[in-house]
Amino acid sequence: MKFFVDTAEIDAIAELNDLGMVDGVTTNPSLILKSGRDIMEVTREICEMVSGPVSAEVVATEADQMIAEGRKLAKIAPNIAVKVPLTWDGLKACKVLSGEGNMVNVTLCFSANQALLAAKAGATFISPFIGRLDDINLDGMELISDIRQIYDNYGYETQILAASIRTVNHAYQSAMIGADVMTAPPAVIKSMAKHVLTDKGLDAFLADWAKTGQNIL
Numbered sequence: 001m002k003f004f005v006d007t008a009e010i011d012a013i014a015e016l017n018d019l020g021m022v023d024g025v026t027t028n029p030s031l032i033l034k035s036g037r038d039i040m041e042v043t044r045e046i047c048e049m050v051s052g053p054v055s056a057e058v059v060a061t062e063a064d065q066m067i068a069e070g071r072k073l074a075k076i077a078p079n080i081a082v083k084v085p086l087t088w089d090g091l092k093a094c095k096v097l098s099g100e101g102n103m104v105n106v107t108l109c110f111s112a113n114q115a116l117l118a119a120k121a122g123a124t125f126i127s128p129f130i131g132r133l134d135d136i137n138l139d140g141m142e143l144i145s146d147i148r149q150i151y152d153n154y155g156y157e158t159q160i161l162a163a164s165i166r167t168v169n170h171a172y173q174s175a176m177i178g179a180d181v182m183t184a185p186p187a188v189i190k191s192m193a194k195h196v197l198t199d200k201g202l203d204a205f206l207a208d209w210a211k212t213g214q215n216i217l
Protein backbone atom coordinates (compact mmCIF):
# COMPACT_ATOMS: atom_id res chain seq x y z
CA MET A 1 0.00 0.00 0.00
CA LYS A 2 1.28 3.44 -0.87
CA PHE A 3 1.25 6.10 1.85
CA PHE A 4 0.53 9.69 0.90
CA VAL A 5 0.76 12.36 3.60
CA ASP A 6 -2.24 14.66 3.81
CA THR A 7 -0.59 17.94 4.76
CA ALA A 8 1.22 20.99 3.46
CA GLU A 9 3.49 21.17 6.53
CA ILE A 10 7.05 20.80 5.23
CA ASP A 11 8.61 19.66 8.51
CA ALA A 12 6.04 16.92 9.05
CA ILE A 13 6.54 15.64 5.49
CA ALA A 14 10.33 15.70 5.92
CA GLU A 15 10.21 13.63 9.13
CA LEU A 16 8.15 10.87 7.51
CA ASN A 17 10.06 11.09 4.23
CA ASP A 18 13.35 10.41 6.05
CA LEU A 19 11.80 7.14 7.26
CA GLY A 20 10.74 6.10 3.76
CA MET A 21 7.07 6.45 4.71
CA VAL A 22 6.13 8.96 2.02
CA ASP A 23 5.08 7.75 -1.42
CA GLY A 24 3.34 11.03 -2.17
CA VAL A 25 1.59 14.05 -0.69
CA THR A 26 -1.93 15.42 -0.91
CA THR A 27 -2.91 19.01 -0.29
CA ASN A 28 -6.17 20.92 -0.59
CA PRO A 29 -7.23 24.55 -0.08
CA SER A 30 -7.91 23.96 3.63
CA LEU A 31 -4.45 22.46 4.16
CA ILE A 32 -2.82 25.34 2.27
CA LEU A 33 -4.71 27.76 4.55
CA LYS A 34 -3.53 25.83 7.61
CA SER A 35 0.10 25.99 6.44
CA GLY A 36 -0.07 29.77 6.00
CA ARG A 37 2.10 29.40 2.87
CA ASP A 38 1.77 30.50 -0.74
CA ILE A 39 0.39 27.58 -2.76
CA MET A 40 2.92 27.76 -5.59
CA GLU A 41 5.87 28.16 -3.25
CA VAL A 42 4.98 25.43 -0.75
CA THR A 43 3.93 22.99 -3.48
CA ARG A 44 7.27 23.50 -5.25
CA GLU A 45 9.13 22.79 -2.00
CA ILE A 46 7.14 19.61 -1.42
CA CYS A 47 7.78 18.45 -4.99
CA GLU A 48 11.52 18.96 -4.52
CA MET A 49 11.49 16.81 -1.37
CA VAL A 50 9.17 14.01 -2.46
CA SER A 51 9.60 12.10 -5.69
CA GLY A 52 6.07 10.60 -5.77
CA PRO A 53 2.84 12.34 -6.77
CA VAL A 54 2.01 15.63 -5.05
CA SER A 55 -1.63 16.63 -5.36
CA ALA A 56 -2.39 20.32 -5.82
CA GLU A 57 -6.04 21.32 -6.07
CA VAL A 58 -7.74 23.68 -8.50
CA VAL A 59 -10.24 26.14 -7.03
CA ALA A 60 -12.24 27.12 -10.12
CA THR A 61 -15.68 25.54 -10.50
CA GLU A 62 -16.05 25.81 -14.28
CA ALA A 63 -14.22 23.34 -16.53
CA ASP A 64 -12.26 25.80 -18.70
CA GLN A 65 -10.94 27.63 -15.65
CA MET A 66 -10.13 24.37 -13.88
CA ILE A 67 -8.16 23.27 -16.92
CA ALA A 68 -6.25 26.58 -16.98
CA GLU A 69 -5.48 26.32 -13.26
CA GLY A 70 -4.54 22.66 -13.63
CA ARG A 71 -2.10 23.43 -16.43
CA LYS A 72 -0.48 26.12 -14.28
CA LEU A 73 -0.21 23.82 -11.25
CA ALA A 74 1.19 21.01 -13.42
CA LYS A 75 4.05 23.31 -14.48
CA ILE A 76 5.33 23.44 -10.89
CA ALA A 77 7.00 20.03 -11.22
CA PRO A 78 6.69 16.77 -13.17
CA ASN A 79 5.31 14.95 -10.11
CA ILE A 80 2.23 17.17 -9.70
CA ALA A 81 -1.13 15.41 -9.68
CA VAL A 82 -3.79 17.98 -10.47
CA LYS A 83 -6.69 17.62 -8.06
CA VAL A 84 -10.19 18.39 -9.34
CA PRO A 85 -13.53 18.05 -7.54
CA LEU A 86 -15.99 15.35 -8.49
CA THR A 87 -18.46 17.59 -10.29
CA TRP A 88 -19.54 17.38 -13.93
CA ASP A 89 -17.11 20.22 -14.73
CA GLY A 90 -14.42 18.47 -12.71
CA LEU A 91 -14.87 15.33 -14.83
CA LYS A 92 -14.54 17.42 -18.00
CA ALA A 93 -11.32 18.94 -16.64
CA CYS A 94 -10.10 15.46 -15.64
CA LYS A 95 -10.62 14.17 -19.17
CA VAL A 96 -8.71 17.06 -20.76
CA LEU A 97 -5.88 17.23 -18.21
CA SER A 98 -5.30 13.46 -18.15
CA GLY A 99 -5.44 13.44 -21.96
CA GLU A 100 -2.57 15.94 -21.92
CA GLY A 101 -0.50 13.47 -19.88
CA ASN A 102 -1.04 14.90 -16.41
CA MET A 103 -1.78 12.83 -13.32
CA VAL A 104 -5.26 13.75 -12.10
CA ASN A 105 -6.69 13.13 -8.63
CA VAL A 106 -10.48 13.40 -8.55
CA THR A 107 -11.46 14.42 -5.05
CA LEU A 108 -14.56 14.78 -2.87
CA CYS A 109 -15.89 11.37 -3.95
CA PHE A 110 -18.78 10.10 -1.85
CA SER A 111 -20.39 7.40 -4.01
CA ALA A 112 -19.38 4.39 -6.09
CA ASN A 113 -21.14 5.88 -9.13
CA GLN A 114 -19.01 9.01 -8.85
CA ALA A 115 -15.91 6.80 -8.72
CA LEU A 116 -17.05 4.94 -11.84
CA LEU A 117 -17.42 8.23 -13.73
CA ALA A 118 -13.96 9.38 -12.60
CA ALA A 119 -12.38 6.17 -13.89
CA LYS A 120 -14.12 6.60 -17.24
CA ALA A 121 -12.86 10.20 -17.39
CA GLY A 122 -9.27 8.96 -17.05
CA ALA A 123 -8.54 9.77 -13.40
CA THR A 124 -5.19 8.57 -12.09
CA PHE A 125 -6.54 8.62 -8.53
CA ILE A 126 -10.02 8.65 -7.04
CA SER A 127 -10.29 10.08 -3.53
CA PRO A 128 -13.24 8.71 -1.55
CA PHE A 129 -13.59 10.59 1.75
CA ILE A 130 -14.05 8.02 4.51
CA GLY A 131 -14.23 10.22 7.62
CA ARG A 132 -16.73 12.63 6.17
CA LEU A 133 -19.12 9.77 5.36
CA ASP A 134 -18.71 8.45 8.90
CA ASP A 135 -19.49 11.99 10.11
CA ILE A 136 -23.01 11.70 8.69
CA ASN A 137 -23.50 8.13 9.99
CA LEU A 138 -22.76 6.42 6.67
CA ASP A 139 -20.06 3.80 6.24
CA GLY A 140 -16.92 5.18 4.61
CA MET A 141 -15.27 1.77 4.47
CA GLU A 142 -18.20 0.29 2.56
CA LEU A 143 -17.55 2.87 -0.15
CA ILE A 144 -13.89 1.84 -0.43
CA SER A 145 -14.97 -1.78 -0.70
CA ASP A 146 -17.62 -1.02 -3.37
CA ILE A 147 -15.18 0.97 -5.49
CA ARG A 148 -12.56 -1.80 -5.19
CA GLN A 149 -15.09 -4.33 -6.47
CA ILE A 150 -16.33 -2.16 -9.34
CA TYR A 151 -12.82 -1.23 -10.51
CA ASP A 152 -11.75 -4.89 -10.33
CA ASN A 153 -14.90 -6.04 -12.15
CA TYR A 154 -13.92 -3.99 -15.18
CA GLY A 155 -10.17 -3.66 -14.87
CA TYR A 156 -10.08 0.10 -14.35
CA GLU A 157 -6.56 1.28 -13.58
CA THR A 158 -7.61 4.35 -11.59
CA GLN A 159 -6.01 4.01 -8.17
CA ILE A 160 -8.20 4.13 -5.08
CA LEU A 161 -6.76 6.78 -2.78
CA ALA A 162 -8.53 6.35 0.56
CA ALA A 163 -8.85 9.88 1.96
CA SER A 164 -10.28 11.70 4.95
CA ILE A 165 -8.59 9.07 7.09
CA ARG A 166 -8.97 10.05 10.73
CA THR A 167 -8.04 6.89 12.66
CA VAL A 168 -5.59 4.01 12.55
CA ASN A 169 -8.61 1.76 12.05
CA HIS A 170 -9.44 3.58 8.81
CA ALA A 171 -5.86 2.89 7.66
CA TYR A 172 -6.06 -0.79 8.65
CA GLN A 173 -9.41 -1.36 6.99
CA SER A 174 -8.35 0.43 3.80
CA ALA A 175 -5.32 -1.85 3.57
CA MET A 176 -7.46 -4.95 4.22
CA ILE A 177 -9.89 -3.97 1.46
CA GLY A 178 -7.06 -3.26 -0.95
CA ALA A 179 -7.12 0.50 -1.46
CA ASP A 180 -4.07 1.26 -3.62
CA VAL A 181 -3.11 4.31 -1.57
CA MET A 182 -4.14 5.97 1.64
CA THR A 183 -3.60 9.59 2.45
CA ALA A 184 -3.53 10.41 6.14
CA PRO A 185 -2.42 13.24 8.41
CA PRO A 186 1.09 12.74 9.84
CA ALA A 187 -0.33 12.14 13.34
CA VAL A 188 -2.42 9.19 12.13
CA ILE A 189 0.57 7.61 10.35
CA LYS A 190 2.69 7.99 13.49
CA SER A 191 -0.11 6.54 15.64
CA MET A 192 0.06 3.34 13.59
CA ALA A 193 3.30 2.54 15.46
CA LYS A 194 1.56 2.56 18.83
CA HIS A 195 0.25 -0.43 20.78
CA VAL A 196 -0.51 -0.56 24.49
CA LEU A 197 1.14 -3.99 24.79
CA THR A 198 4.31 -2.66 23.13
CA ASP A 199 4.51 0.08 25.77
CA LYS A 200 3.71 -2.34 28.58
CA GLY A 201 6.23 -4.91 27.36
CA LEU A 202 8.94 -2.29 26.97
CA ASP A 203 8.33 -0.99 30.51
CA ALA A 204 8.73 -4.53 31.89
CA PHE A 205 11.93 -5.20 29.90
CA LEU A 206 13.45 -1.91 31.04
CA ALA A 207 12.54 -2.56 34.68
CA ASP A 208 14.20 -6.01 34.55
CA TRP A 209 17.21 -4.58 32.72
CA ALA A 210 17.74 -1.99 35.46
CA LYS A 211 17.87 -4.84 37.99
CA THR A 212 20.71 -6.53 36.09
CA GLY A 213 22.97 -3.53 36.74
CA GLN A 214 24.45 -3.97 33.23
CA ASN A 215 25.10 -1.44 30.44
CA ILE A 216 25.37 -2.09 26.72
CA LEU A 217 27.32 1.10 25.99
Ligand code: G3P
Binds near residue numbers: 026028129131132183
Ligand atom coordinates in the same frame (compact mmCIF):
# COMPACT_ATOMS: atom_id res chain seq x y z
O1 G3P B 1 -7.67 13.80 2.10
C1 G3P B 1 -8.76 14.63 2.29
C2 G3P B 1 -8.68 15.24 3.61
O2 G3P B 1 -7.81 16.32 3.62
C3 G3P B 1 -9.98 15.57 4.19
O3 G3P B 1 -9.90 15.14 5.49
O4 G3P B 1 -10.46 15.05 7.84
O5 G3P B 1 -10.94 17.13 6.49
O6 G3P B 1 -12.30 15.07 6.16
P1 G3P B 1 -10.96 15.64 6.55
